[in-house]
Amino acid sequence: MFNRKPVAVSILLAAASLAAQTPTPASTPAPPQNPLHRTYHEGETLAYQMKGLNEDWHYTIRADGVVKKSNSATNSGPFIEEYRWSGMMSDGKPLELSPETQAYRQKVSLDPTFFPKMPDFSKVDRTIIGPLSDFMTFYSDEWLALTMGALKKPGDHYYLALPFNPSWADGTHVLLGEDSIAFDMTWKSTNDADHTALILIRHVPPAKPTVHLNADWMKKPVANTPNNWVEIEKSDDGKFEASVGNETFDVLLTIDLTDGKILSATMDNTVKTIHCTCEDQALTKCGDPVPHQIYRKIEIALVK
Numbered sequence: 001m002f003n004r005k006p007v008a009v010s011i012l013l014a015a016a017s018l019a020a021q022t023p024t025p026a027s028t029p030a031p032p033q034n035p036l037h038r039t040y041h042e043g044e045t046l047a048y049q050m051k052g053l054n055e056d057w058h059y060t061i062r063a064d065g066v067v068k069k070s071n072s073a074t075n076s077g078p079f080i081e082e083y084r085w086s087g088m089m090s091d092g093k094p095l096e097l098s099p100e101t102q103a104y105r106q107k108v109s110l111d112p113t114f115f116p117k118m119p120d121f122s123k124v125d126r127t128i129i130g131p132l133s134d135f136m137t138f139y140s141d142e143w144l145a146l147t148m149g150a151l152k153k154p155g156d157h158y159y160l161a162l163p164f165n166p167s168w169a170d171g172t173h174v175l176l177g178e179d180s181i182a183f184d185m186t187w188k189s190t191n192d193a194d195h196t197a198l199i200l201i202r203h204v205p206p207a208k209p210t211v212h213l214n215a216d217w218m219k220k221p222v223a224n225t226p227n228n229w230v231e232i233e234k235s236d237d238g239k240f241e242a243s244v245g246n247e248t249f250d251v252l253l254t255i256d257l258t259d260g261k262i263l264s265a266t267m268d269n270t271v272k273t274i275h276c277t278c279e280d281q282a283l284t285k286c287g288d289p290v291p292h293q294i295y296r297k298i299e300i301a302l303v304k
Helices: 008-020 099-103 126-148
Strands: 045-054 057-071 076-090 106-108 157-161 174-179 182-191 196-204 229-234 240-256 262-278 290-302
Touching (some): 045 126, 057 126, 076 099, 126 157, 126 262
Antiparallel strands (some): 045 290, 057 076, 157 182, 174 229, 196 240, 240 262, 262 290
């Protein structure tokens, strides 16, 4: 089973840093409100049903949220949406979540002034880390489109290459884990009848990916663009499992233009890789590369 690594907040923070580098001069009039602006109301409740296909694993799970101020002690600061997760079904069977996971509250926001911290997933069930991370990705993409302010009407397009490689290496088991991505954003269409916008955000390899490819066999493109995804794991028997490849994923968001909330979203994620088992960390004594394609499709829909 392939889990999307929890790098969405790192992406958010990088985007926030980029946005902060281009402040509006004091003499310039304030720009008109972004049409994707999220209007929050304290106490507002939302519920999303998530459905996922992760290679051959099917699951569903529900997220119930409430709008709060980010500083609960003083009831101040930007608005956030705080979610609890429940009702997980794994391959058609109920999956009981641990008490720690049931108590966990995930905080996301579409407020451009909200700067999140890296979440602590250490106390939640490993099975739920993928859904939590994907949910963050939906919000991160919409937050990025809103914060950059380049999408104002149907047909608008914006491209942003991340200046760093999101990493999921832990230094013990995963020795190297990173991808190099760019965001290709388009306001696809507007439905005037139901006041919704369709936003497409493609995560694509940049022209020159900067992932660290430690061996020559890793440098040959697996697909039709340079490799932008790499992972090296140390197995329990002392060997090294190395994979390299091409990762893309498309996120399609349906946004309610009356208040900016996400009505539904889909993610199509493909990773084309080759994999080798190696005797040494330098990856020079390896078996024959074996091709492998990973496919995931994640959907959320607002049900309340």
